[in-house]
Amino acid sequence: MGTEIVNVPDAGGHFGVYGGRYVAETLMPALLAVEAAYREAQRDPSFQRDFDDLLEHYVGRPSPLYFAPRLSAVYGTRIYLKREDLNHTGAHKINNTVGQALLAVRMGKKKLMAETGAGQHGVATATVAARFGMSCDVYMGVEDIRRQAPNVQRMRLLGARVIPVTSGTQTLKDAMSEALRSWVAEVDDTFYVIGTVAGPHPYPEMVRDFQSVIGVETRAQILTQAGRLPDMILACVGGGSNAAGIFRPFLDDAAVQLVGVEAGGDGLDTDRHAASIEAGKVGILHGSKSYVLQDPHGQILNAYSISAGLDYPGVGPEHALWADVRRVEYSAVTDREALTAFHELAHLEGILPALESSHALAESKKRAPKLGHSGMLVVCLSGRGDKDLSSVEEAEGL
Amino acid sequence: MNRIDACFQERRAQGRKVLVGYLTAGDPDMTVSEADMRAAVAGGVDILELGVPFSDPTADGPVIQAAAFRSLQAGTTTTTVLELVRRLRRDLATPIVLFGYANPVFAYGYERFCRDAAAAGADGLLIVDLPYEEAGELRAAAARHGLALIPLIAPTTPKERASVILAKATGFVYYILFRGVTGARHAVADDAAAQIQTLREVTALPIAAGFGVSEGTQARAVAGLADGVVVGSAFVKAAREGRLSQLVRELRAAI
Numbered sequence A: 001m002g003t004e005i006v007n008v009p010d011a012g013g014h015f016g017v018y019g020g021r022y023v024a025e026t027l028m029p030a031l032l033a034v035e036a037a038y039r040e041a042q043r044d045p046s047f048q049r050d051f052d053d054l055l056e057h058y059v060g061r062p063s064p065l066y067f068a069p070r071l072s073a074v075y076g077t078r079i080y081l082k083r084e085d086l087n088h089t090g091a092h093k094i095n096n097t098v099g100q101a102l103l104a105v106r107m108g109k110k111k112l113m114a115e116t117g118a119g120q121h122g123v124a125t126a127t128v129a130a131r132f133g134m135s136c137d138v139y140m141g142v143e144d145i146r147r148q149a150p151n152v153q154r155m156r157l158l159g160a161r162v163i164p165v166t167s168g169t170q171t172l173k174d175a176m177s178e179a180l181r182s183w184v185a186e187v188d189d190t191f192y193v194i195g196t197v198a199g200p201h202p203y204p205e206m207v208r209d210f211q212s213v214i215g216v217e218t219r220a221q222i223l224t225q226a227g228r229l230p231d232m233i234l235a236c237v238g239g240g241s242n243a244a245g246i247f248r249p250f251l252d253d254a255a256v257q258l259v260g261v262e263a264g265g266d267g268l269d270t271d272r273h274a275a276s277i278e279a280g281k282v283g284i285l286h287g288s289k290s291y292v293l294q295d296p297h298g299q300i301l302n303a304y305s306i307s308a309g310l311d312y313p314g315v316g317p318e319h320a321l322w323a324d325v326r327r328v329e330y331s332a333v334t335d336r337e338a339l340t341a342f343h344e345l346a347h348l349e350g351i352l353p354a355l356e357s358s359h360a361l362a363e364s365k366k367r368a369p370k371l372g373h374s375g376m377l378v379v380c381l382s383g384r385g386d387k388d389l390s391s392v393e394e395a396e397g398l
Numbered sequence B: 001m002n003r004i005d006a007c008f009q010e011r012r013a014q015g016r017k018v019l020v021g022y023l024t025a026g027d028p029d030m031t032v033s034e035a036d037m038r039a040a041v042a043g044g045v046d047i048l049e050l051g052v053p054f055s056d057p058t059a060d061g062p063v064i065q066a067a068a069f070r071s072l073q074a075g076t077t078t079t080t081v082l083e084l085v086r087r088l089r090r091d092l093a094t095p096i097v098l099f100g101y102a103n104p105v106f107a108y109g110y111e112r113f114c115r116d117a118a119a120a121g122a123d124g125l126l127i128v129d130l131p132y133e134e135a136g137e138l139r140a141a142a143a144r145h146g147l148a149l150i151p152l153i154a155p156t157t158p159k160e161r162a163s164v165i166l167a168k169a170t171g172f173v174y175y176i177l178f179r180g181v182t183g184a185r186h187a188v189a190d191d192a193a194a195q196i197q198t199l200r201e202v203t204a205l206p207i208a209a210g211f212g213v214s215e216g217t218q219a220r221a222v223a224g225l226a227d228g229v230v231v232g233s234a235f236v237k238a239a240r241e242g243r244l245s246q247l248v249r250e251l252r253a254a255i
Helices: A025-043 A045-059 A069-075 A093-106 A120-132 A142-147 A149-157 A172-186 A203-211 A213-226 A241-250 A317-324 A335-349 A355-371 A386-397 B003-014 B030-043 B062-073 B078-091 B102-108 B110-120 B136-144 B159-166 B192-202 B216-223 B233-240 B244-254
Strands: A018-022 A065-067 A078-083 A111-116 A135-141 A161-165 A190-192 A232-236 A257-265 A281-285 A287-292 A328-334 A376-381 B018-024 B047-051 B096-100 B124-127 B173-176 B207-210 B228-231
Touching (some): A025 A093, A025 A172, A069 A335, A078 A213, A093 A111, A093 A190, A093 A241, A142 A149, A142 A161, A172 A190, A213 A241, A213 A376, A241 A257, A257 A317, A257 A335, A328 A335, A328 A355, A335 A386, B003 B018, B018 B030, B018 B233, B030 B078, B102 B110, B110 B136, B159 B192, B173 B192, B216 B244
Parallel strands (some): A111 A135, A111 A190, A232 A257, A232 A376, B018 B047, B047 B096, B207 B228
């Protein structure tokens, strides 16, 4: 292909034609300051040391790479699960919030703010805010507050203010819009902790870097446990942070097939899904250029997924680049397929996966027969499913 | 001379300030919106900012968010906004600036948008979420079609950055008075005088200041600092409450 995918983004935050900084001028100096602080931190060995130390002793890393014997037998290939669900707070989100909180401390900020969909990123931000003695505001759509009640309680117990967002579809998209609005007003003393590889530069790069620990560990663990690299790695993609984190250290391994799994909702033949890469067009949303679900006039469409964490009409710009150059293959699974995988993992392995991660599991089930019993794949189990019990009940009670 | 430059020159010669008025195009529908625009001009608005509605207006407060929502519900598209410009231009000499967000313009196509906007009779563009660094392609297209791409300068913009942004700018400078989103406030930012003075050192363009201006006393204070005063949310709200002409007249008299 020849298109550069390793040394990205460029100085302006562009991943090929994607990414960049599409924000109001009021925020530009803040973004430039975050970038400058991040560059400085990257050159400072003590930053990496503090980050590694917190990941080990606070988050509980490395997370295990677990061979799932009974799931492997049923699906028909050897399946390893990267257990991000075992991290402190129950998902991969904490890897990134630890990194950004350390940066906020370096910058002398007193307050963190975040948007959240499923509540996992909100909990992870509230957690590090408590750990570093900062105040914390979390913007969350009213619909998500309803379907992710346990996480709302957790955030409040951690001392965060959960700010209900009532605009639009009252989900992640609107929470992010409202967070951006509020940041403009509080930009002098507040650090905005974005939870995924989307948003304006330097967030897509920074979040990817902090999450890359997932892929770095996976690579070492699979070589130790299986003696070779896997044939395939699958991860769910909403904004795409756990996928970016696990894929990135494997980009140069041409033999390792990388599969990003989007939320197909009721199906891509309906208008109720969140598959920005497969069904979207190039556009500009929340600070960067990428694939976006939109109408022919450039108005953003409502996304839909049973999984609050995937219910977003955009996707990180680096994924858009990976899709274009075909380094990563993207596909979608429906709510129903994800629910089936949710139950299968619970029954076969005694693990309740997040509905987000259940999308990646469902796709692995489709891919397994082709790989066969000598094949091997890794699924990023990005989070645990306790938060989703009411969503599952509601979906199946209907 | 283009209509924007002529407007500032004329007001300056009269010792008056330019009143820039924003209304969301198509709010609550095209017919009422056109009547509101005409009423605003009749009442004394010197430059019309026509808001092109966007589904996710991240720089706007509740009043303009709601206006965009009503407009989109009524079926407004970029095409129908350009048709409105064309109708207004038939009999109005008022400068018209199209004010919006990047994605609808990107979806329409930067080159095609500039061509059609210029043909319809628009004089300038202002895209809130397209900072200097990302604006190269649109700036070139706007220049090809004789449209000014109005730069925004925020209270957080350092002088060095402002001088880069304004080096090749045309039209006027929109100085954002407050950190935050659009919407009424009842004061003038403490740092506005110093910031606008700093801008004078890096540009000869006229400076219009806005964000939060909602009444006469405040408009007069802003007019004391800048060449023009921008009023948005307060006009949008007044239009819905049937007192747009009255508010435009009050502000016109104040500056």
